[in-house]
Amino acid sequence: MVAIATPRCILSLFAALIAGLVPASAIERVQVTPAPEMNEGCPGLIASRPLRPIPAALASDQVRLTYAGHSTFLIESPKLVRIATDYNDYVRPPVLPDVVTMNHAHTTHYTDSPDPAIKHVLRGWAAEYGKPVRHDVQIRDVRVRNVPTNIRSYSGGTEMHGNSIFVFEVANLCIAHLGHLHHTLTQQQLNEIGRVDAVLVPVDGSYTLDMDGMLEVVTALKAPLMIPMHYFSVYTLNRFLDRAREKFAVEFSDTPSVVISKTTLPTAPRFLVLPGR
Structure with a gap:
């Protein structure tokens, strides 16, 4: 069975690896699944989105x-x-x-x-x-x-x-x-x-x-x-x-x-x- 790690878990494993507490082979068995908010919040290419005007204030002249x-x-x-x-x-x-x-x-x-x-x-x-x-x-x-x-x-x-x-x-x-x-x-x-x-x-x-x-x-x-x-x-x-x-x-x-x-x-x-x- 392959373990699924959260981003926080990955950081903990790397910290343990650096400290010599966890063998490197343990890291290889870990697959990263992004948190839902990472999938939803990360925008695609700008060109893939419809062009929208960006309002900018004009001076009086x-x-x-x-x-x-x-x-x-x-x-x-x-x-x-x-x-x-x-x-x-x-x-x-x-x-x-x-x-x-x-x-x-x-x-x-x-x-x-x-x-x-x-x-x-x-x-x-x-x-x-x-x-x-x-x-x-x-x-x-x-x-x-x-x-x-x-x-x-x-x-x-x-x-x-x-x-x-x-x-x-x-x-x-x-x-x-x-x-x-x-x-x-x-x-x-x-x-x-x-x-x-x-x-x-x-x-x-x-x-x-x-x-x-x-x-x-x-x-x-x-x-x-x-x-x-x-x-x-x-x-x-x-x-x-x-x-x-x-x-x-x-x-x-x-x-x-x-x-x-x-x-x-x-x-x-x-x-x-x-x-x-």
Whole structure:
């Protein structure tokens, strides 16, 4: 019969062995069965567990941007307002947002069935076709407003006011999400957008605005920080970045999240690429 030893028993046997009281052969016959709490309490590989966001407090002048993928970012404010851009049924942030913005060029930019627990659902188009929609809401320490733009229709024409550029004013920063932008901006639209500290830019160069047009837009906006989105492959992303490098610096982040503040913005405009899906 083989003896089953607890961890405490093993320690006692080794102490006796060192003291010369127990022969070494006695140790060989002992099998160790971990205590139940050791089996239950020891976690597996981290990668085997679902990804969960780890909340970290933000200073009053900081904003966290996390790239979920495609055109969806999670924007978090110092007072814990969570915003998801171009909220849809395919790519979503890992937490339920308080506010979602949507555009309707394709179903990857909106959903017809947002979670009922979302307090503010801001659609970038009006219920009446061709009419502009206007949002200007304050949620704790975040102001969200929009500037309507046009999109190409499926018939090859133009849908007036079918897209919105959403502007988020938080922590003394202005962050603009260009949505599914299809044209360069008029001076009136630039005036409505106002000063921008960070801009989230679709860079596919085909479904949205072509590369030259998009570079014209970001040049006009003069944001210190530009973050690419809405690309479908590494090739598409690099094609845009190769063109952008002719005028701007390009930097890559190892993580999909970045915390920004007025004091940490680049001194010269640059693209920051966040990994996403």
